[in-house]
Amino acid sequence: MNINLLDRNSNPAIILAGILALIVGVGVARFVFTSLLPPMLDDFLTITFAGVLASINFVGYLGGSIFAIFIKDINTKVKFFRFGIFLCLATTLVLGISSNETLWAISRVVAGFGAAMALVVGSAIVMTKLKMDNKTKAMGIHFSGIGFSVFVTDIIVRIVFAYEGSWRDAWIVLTIFGFVASMYSMYILSFDKELKQNVVKHKFDKSLFSPFVILLIIAYFTEGVGFVVQGTFLPDIINSLEGLNGYGSFTWTLVGLAGIPSCIIWMTLANKFGSVNIIIIAMLLQVVGILISALTTNVYLNLFSGVLYGGTFVGLVALFMNLGGKLAGSNPVILMGAFTTAYGIGQVGAPLYSVKLIEIYGNYSNALYVTAAIVLAGVMLLFVAKKFATQEQSKI
Template identity: 70%
Template sequence: MKLLKILLDKNHNFSILLAGIIALIIGVGVARFVFTSLLPLMLEDYLTITFAGVLASVNFAGYLSGSILAVFIKNINTKVILFRIGLILSILTTLVLATTTNDTLWLISRIIAGFGAAMVLVVGSALVMTKLNFEDKTKAMGIHFSGIGFSIAITDIISKISLNYGNTWQDTWFILVFFAIVFSLYPVYILSFDKKIKTTNTYYKFDTSLFTPFVLILIVAYFTEGIGFVVQGTFLPDIINSLKGLEGFGGLTWLVVGISGIFSCIIWMRLAHKYGSVNIIIVAMIIQLIGILIPTISSNIYLNLISGVLYGGTFVGLVALFMNLGGKLSKGNPVVLMGALTTSYGIGQVIAPLYSVVLIEHFGNYNYALYLTAFMVFIGILLLFIAKKCFLN
């Protein structure tokens, strides 16, 4: 009874964090990342690699538009409404994938799913931060963002169980829709307020003085990280399955990605606090670069599982690291700078799947797409090294 009371208490920190994590599992897992999990089967039955890349690109375009909009929404009551809309869109767009193989409907649904995911991730995270009752919310928000890792792991486990019972990938989408409907009720209830909250909207002018040479380099580096995130985030199971002797191991690698991502944000933020944000961003991007290249040089199962660990263990943390650093550099004017960072990252996300499918179709494997991705991440690392030497010493 005591646990039930805590779970139903809208203002208890445990229930707020749990609701935030469940929301991420639906909005980011069901509406986005499980697509990667089911991709190998969909490629066998319906999708082409080119269309899969286009779907990934438009999904991130939808996410980009939603995340930019979210940055400028200040009214907390509006945020609650947009958060709920995001959950609904995440569910409805998944239902489209379960009920049709019409290309146009899939394109539209993936764009809308991306927008819905932004409402759940960006707006939902703002609600969690607002409701949490801690003096220092940094560690608690690290727990909240572990939901991204959970979103990959849990939706992948659900899809594996469904497929093991002989269901098709379309049946699996139906099961995920049912799961999302049931569990969405909890975050809708918890991440709300008993009465309208009076808020004062703060309007920020576009301050060009924020865009110092260091900040401009940071924005470009975050663009390269957007590229570094997407290719494995879209194709990793199929990349692994395409390696000689590793057919069927793609799903296991993707599960490892999710598990690795659960605690990564907390660890990276603590390291940044101790050793400096720029130093730790560089280290994390170097680790990510190594993970990107492993499938191009080896078909050893253990090395490629490590590749999954390196990817899962860096991409969530890097978002937190860049955004946290951007907040510190914003001089109390976070909207403009975080909007610029978000846009830069989002453009990288949109571009990467498109060049990937061109290279995959031309060369017949994923190697050159991974080479180019690793090179772009290397450019970001190099820029940060230069920025550190020229502007931070």
């Protein structure tokens, strides 16, 4: 079988370009901030400002996700995808060459918007371009790029530090890497000629928002909260535990490794046992992972908390998005938008209450307890939601 990775219409090239776009958009512009947080806290940032930066990054992402819903034309999507990648790279460079807090704040908001263009719009282009009947498995491979985005950017940071580089050097090297990787993505994720598309105008269908769907949306809000605290602070949480200083970055590497296959595994299980059942199991595992660092300083259990986090959060995004798309039928954009908005609101709020609790108690434990309780409430809502599901819905 002859695979040409420079052919814009080859499925393997499209999937590779999509994964690279996620590494740049989600890894460089978002997740590597978590990787670099411990050295930045030692040198420049306060924990409160780090929480504010995380929160406003998600504000940018939330705005970008909602904006993406209204980009109907595929040629316009390509333009915004490229613009988003450019924003991801420009804002990363700012962090390497500036110490101005206002500039940092602006760059994190803009980076969030760029990340949404790379993830939401980029994924839509990948889905449009793939030439196959059943795209679920291919999209599962594409979303493994979220795990790769954590892992690859973390490895780059490790290499920079191995050569005595600083966190500022790391941001500059990440910008250069992102520029090279994005050239390929931008070339493949475009079209040889402008596509003429009939843009179907969908009316806002209130009937989609049944009690079952509303409960799912609220549960996804709690998952947005569950994602953030470890997604922002995990290396520092581990480093702050007695006897575990230095293990934080290794735990974060495990997050990336566990995230890579998780989409495909969870999507396969959902296909067999029903999405809501599998979402409940994934969220319960996430609760266990969140509580570990609050309850024990055992090194192996805390490393395992990284595996549980990486192995659940990527899969849960794919599971909820896939479920929203299927429940909405011919109009997936509206439910996917509602799901993303709920998740985004959870993401924006969680770092703010976390830093307040860290300031008051001087450790991460209470922030972790509150987060675990919120995700557990989401699980309870899913059990209630199952009672409202039609026979058809419970099979999805």
